Structure formats: C-alpha cells, structure tokens
Amino acid sequence: MQPFIKPHQYNFIRNQIELLLQQLTTVNDPDVRDAVLYSATTKIFDIIPVLSPEQEELLMTIRNQASEQQLFTYLDQIEPFVEPFPAITVAEIQALFPKTKKLHLPPLDTIDFSATTYLSWNDTSNKRKFFVYPLDGTWIGLESSYLPNIQHGICSLCKTNNEVALVSVRTNKSADHYRAVGNYLCIDSDQCNASITAISDLEKFLANAK
Ligand SMILES: [Zn+2]
Structure with missing residues (x-):
C-alpha cells in the first residue's frame, strides 16, 4: 500500500x-x-x-x-x-524567487519532509520568511517580511498558541498598487508543521498573497 x-x-x-x-x-x-x-x-x-x-x-x-x-x-x-512533502530541488526553489537577490535557501538536508505540510524558512538577517507549496499542483514561492518582535499568540495557519510574528506579504493586485496582508504566524515553521491539522487557511493565505 x-x-x-x-x-x-x-x-x-x-x-x-x-x-x-x-x-x-x-x-x-x-x-x-x-x-x-x-x-x-x-x-x-x-x-x-x-x-x-x-x-x-x-x-x-x-x-x-x-x-x-x-x-x-x-x-x-x-x-x-504518511506521504512526505513532494521532492523539490534547490534549482526549482531558486526559480520560484526570480526577483530575490541572494536568496537565502532552506536547509533541505535536515528537513523532515514527512512532517512537512508546507515548506517555509526564515532569512533572519533580513527578516524575510519564504514559503514554497504545491498549490493546486503548481509550485508557488512566496516571500514575506516579518516584524522582529516575537510574541505568544494563535497562529493563523496551525491555530495553536505559539511564538508568532506579524508576517506581511505585499501583493500587487495592480501594477502600481501594493497591498500588504498581515498575519500572525508561527515564526518557527517546524513547530507550525508539527501542529497544523488543516490546509484550508494555509491555501487561502498563499492564494491571496500570490
Ligand atoms: Zn503555526
């Protein structure tokens, strides 16, 4: 089986x-x-x-x-x-972030993919958080920024009480109009992946921010 x-x-x-x-x-x-x-x-x-x-x-x-x-x-x-997160290469990840200079890469060797619902990692020096996910069968990459103050709160994705940060994504709904979408999310995505039990809010978050 x-x-x-x-x-x-x-x-x-x-x-x-x-x-x-x-x-x-x-x-x-x-x-x-x-x-x-x-x-x-x-x-x-x-x-x-x-x-x-x-x-x-x-x-x-x-x-x-x-x-x-x-x-x-x-x-x-x-x-x-348990079906692990689909395999993805560094080159495929890089191709998802064509506008990002010096992309900080995830530690693919140490990630437990059977405990991964979505791939996310932080660039702590630039306060950037990256997301990679197969949305409706197509890889999407999302770059966000987060505020440095970490607090206890409910994460929008896993719905558990955790260390969260306000994560913002800029979406260009039209060419020159940017809208920032902010969500409190687990700053440690391994913890989030260990807690998440439903993907509807995750997929909504990623689809809105695309
Ligand atoms: Zn979470």
Missing part, C-alpha cells in the same frame, strides 16, 4: 489519539469506551474521505485499540503511510 496520509492529517489523528488517551482514563464502561472510539474514528474518516478498502482497514484498527499502549502502537502502524 502506498503512503496516503498527508502530514497534516497525521497531526489530526495524533491529536485525536491524545484526546482519546485523556478521555479513556476516566471511562470504564465498555459501551462508553466504544462510543468514544467510534467518535474518534468518525472524525478521522471525515478528514480522509476517499479510501481504498486497504486504507480503510488500516485506519479502522483504531476501533480495536483498548489500552493506552495499543493507541501508541496505532500511531506507529500508520506512520509509514
């Missing part, structure tokens, strides 16, 4: 498992335990809607996990089926 779980979907499933672990410690009634497991299963199937019988069978094994240990085993079982 080929990998079919996106990194953000894996995060979602992991969050569901963590929630289950909290809920199950307080529940002994087998019917209630079954209902709690059923509810988690439904949520997982809602976010991964089209499944082959094999994929469904793999994800469905969550229903048989009774103990804490088994729930961790479940995460281990599905992890090999």
